[in-house]
Amino acid sequence: xxxxxxxxxxxxxxxxxxxERILYAALRAGVGVPYECATxxxxxxxxxxxxGTVEDVWPQAPGHEYLKRERGEFLMCQxxxxxxxxxxxxxxxxxxxxxxxxxxxVAGTLSEVRSLTHDxxxxxxxxxxxxxxxxxxxxxxxxxxxxxxxxxxxxNEAAETSRLxxxxxxxxxxxxxxxxxxxRAGSTIDVFGPLxxxxxxxxxxxxxxxxxxxxxxxxxxxxxSHALSSGHFKRHRGDVFFGVRARExxxxxxxxxxxxxxxxxxxxxxxxxxxxxxxxxxxRIPGCIDVSHGFVHLVAGERMAGAWGDPTAFxxxxxxxxxxxxxxxxxxxxxxxxxxxxDKFT
Numbered sequence: 001x002x003x004x005x006x007x008x009x010x011x012x013x014x015x016x017x018x019x020e021r022i023l024y025a026a027l028r029a030g031v032g033v034p035y036e037c038a039t040x041x042x043x044x045x046x047x048x049x050x051x052g053t054v055e056d057v058w059p060q061a062p063g064h065e066y067l068k069r070e071r072g073e074f075l076m077c078q079x080x081x082x083x084x085x086x087x088x089x090x091x092x093x094x095x096x097x098x099x100x101x102x103x104x105x106v107a108g109t110l111s112e113v114r115s116l117t118h119d120x121x122x123x124x125x126x127x128x129x130x131x132x133x134x135x136x137x138x139x140x141x142x143x144x145x146x147x148x149x150x151x152x153x154x155x156n157e158a159a160e161t162s163r164l165x166x167x168x169x170x171x172x173x174x175x176x177x178x179x180x181x182x183x184r185a186g187s188t189i190d191v192f193g194p195l196x197x198x199x200x201x202x203x204x205x206x207x208x209x210x211x212x213x214x215x216x217x218x219x220x221x222x223x224x225s226h227a228l229s230s231g232h233f234k235r236h237r238g239d240v241f242f243g244v245r246a247r248e249x250x251x252x253x254x255x256x257x258x259x260x261x262x263x264x265x266x267x268x269x270x271x272x273x274x275x276x277x278x279x280x281x282x283x284r285i286p287g288c289i290d291v292s293h294g295f296v297h298l299v300a301g302e303r304m305a306g307a308w309g310d311p312t313a314f315x316x317x318x319x320x321x322x323x324x325x326x327x328x329x330x331x332x333x334x335x336x337x338x339x340x341x342x343d344k345f346t
Contacts (some may be wrong), residue, residue, distance in 0.1 A: 014029040039140055043075065200312060
């Protein structure tokens with residue numbers, strides 16, 4: 001189907017495959033339509049269409065609360081064209097980009113699933129072809145038998161790779177995490193990406209500040225690995241605050257310890273327990289990692305008080321934690337919005 005994407009200042013014609021989300025088709029074509037979560041949660045990718053021209057494939061998407069349905073608004077990430085049609089995007093369009101290096105659909109195969117904690121799993125997807133992505137980006141995944149796509153940040157870092165590593169938190173009633181628990185190695189997964197703007201590049205030349213809650217540490221691991229491999233810690237430092245509920249919820253400590261040691265004293269990592277006091281030293285946590293008690297964004301505020309400097313800050317985790325961290329970074333650290341990066345997906 002041919003879809004004409006109009007704004008108040010421009011017009012673009014894109015081609016959608018049958019049942020392809022309009023958002024994904026536009027991004028695949030290099031058209032910079034607005035989006036954030038790309039999975040129906042945030043409402044950023046809203047557009048307008050004439051009745052009967054676009055089908056909403058997930059009417060219960062949380063992002064619908066931001067729409068005016070009586071005006072024909074829909075979410076591009078949940079809308080599929082029923083034929084040739086025209087849509088109006090009311091928000092400002094981003095810059096166009098080269099479709100060859102932008103997001104695209106790639107077939108993947110689930111290759112490995114392993115437990116990190118009682119409710120966090122790591123898994124890998126082997127791709128049919130290599131992709132490139134920036135540290136901190138994410139992709140959306142669609143598994144057989146499950147409706148819709150889920151967003152996950154890459155843990156690994158590579159200029160070009162045919163393997164993507166992820167972590168997922170198991171949730172009661174969670175479709176993808178429940179599907180994954182069956183350890184369906186060999187299953188084919190549709191991968192679309194890379195996506196996301198919470199990225200980091202070495203040439204920015206600033207210290208790093210990472211505040212993560214639970215599985216939000218995933219994209220931070222990619223950023224830290226890239227910082228190390230690019231020699232960033234020879235000239236700059238980094239501070240990582242990783243929040244979990246209790247010691248049984250901690251993971252990636254060995255991986256974080258290796259980063260700390262390789263950074264030669266220019267990277268610090270603090271694990272914060274929100275629901276358990278620190279009574280003694282957990283032997284599973286290497287000595288180069290600090291342990292504290294409290295909500296992770298508050299611990300970060302206490303440890304960084306008076307020494308914020310001028311870093312690039314990354315935030316990821318549960319929405320309440322993200323909101324608290326953003327307020328702190330604006331009000332206490334006085335960081336400009338351009339130096340605070342996060343993606344709106346859960």
